[in-house]
Amino acid sequence: MxxxxxxxxxxxxxxxxxxxxxxxxxxxxxxxxxxxxxxxxxxxxxxxxxxxxxxxxxxxxxxxxxxxxxxxxxxxxxxxxxxxxxxxLMPRYVTVLVFSRDLGILLIATLLFATGSLRDFRPSLFGKLNTFMQIIALLSVLCQKVFAWHHITAMRDGLLETIAVMAPLSAAQYAWIVIRRMNGQQPTAV
Structure with missing residues (x-):
């Protein structure tokens, strides 16, 4: 097309x-x-x-x-x-970790794409889970402001702490997958 x-x-x-x-x-x-x-x-x-x-x-x-x-x-x-x-409405450290992960992945993907080294940038299962957690956390921030549910505060805080851990871990996993693909070895679990 x-x-x-x-x-x-x-x-x-x-x-x-x-x-x-x-x-x-x-x-x-x-x-x-x-x-x-x-x-x-x-x-x-x-x-x-x-x-x-x-x-x-x-x-x-x-x-x-x-x-x-x-x-x-x-x-x-x-x-x-x-x-x-x-x-x-969001702790700075969570935003810095999420943004750093995404920016790092974007820069690596752009460099690899531009050099023709690697063209396959499918997200990993862990990366998809990280994104899903981000969506739920953002939704919980909005729901807390709209509905003023007190019990959602604990859920939101837990989600944000989980994201703070998952963001660097999923960035590390992405780097590991890219290194394995660059070396011609497909990772066994994506």
Whole structure:
């Protein structure tokens, strides 16, 4: 499929919508309109789930979508961590660890891609679990502000501590997988 035509594929349109949601989500958080922020975050999550389903159902898997979808996901999550830290809803150390992990992976992937050394950047199971925990933690931060549930505070705090441990561990696992692939040895467990 020609590159420009890939932009019109339904899954890619949903991914682009997710990218367009980000500035409005930031505005809602900065203005302390947490119900609106929660609605936009849920809409972004639904669009993320639907774009993958549509790509399979409509046979519209595209090269653009393979790159655009993870970029949209990381941009959404990383931006939320930074904005939540700015408004004092997220501890700085968690944001620094998450952002450092993502930035490190992005830099390594870019260098390997640019040099042609490695083109396979599938996330590991541990990386997917880390991302899932980040999504649940961000959702718990918003839910706590919208619904003022006291019991969610302990869950949120536990999730943030777990993420603080998982982020560097998943970065180390990613580095290990890349080194093994570069040496021509496929890791046994991804």
């Amino acid at each position: 020609p590159f420009l035509k890939q932009f019109r594929a339904a899954p890619n349109l949903l991914t682009l919508m997710r990218l367009f949601i980000i500035p409005f989500l930031i505005i809602e958080i900065l203005d302390a309109h947490y119900l609106g922020a929660l609605a936009l975050f849920i809409l972004a999550g639904i669009s993320d789930a639907l774009d993958g389903l549509l790509a399979r159902w409509l046979s519209q898997r595209t090269t653009l979508g393979q790159y655009l979808d993870p970029i949209a996901d990381k941009l959404l999550l990383s931006t939320l961590f930074v904005v939540f830290t700015h408004v004092s």
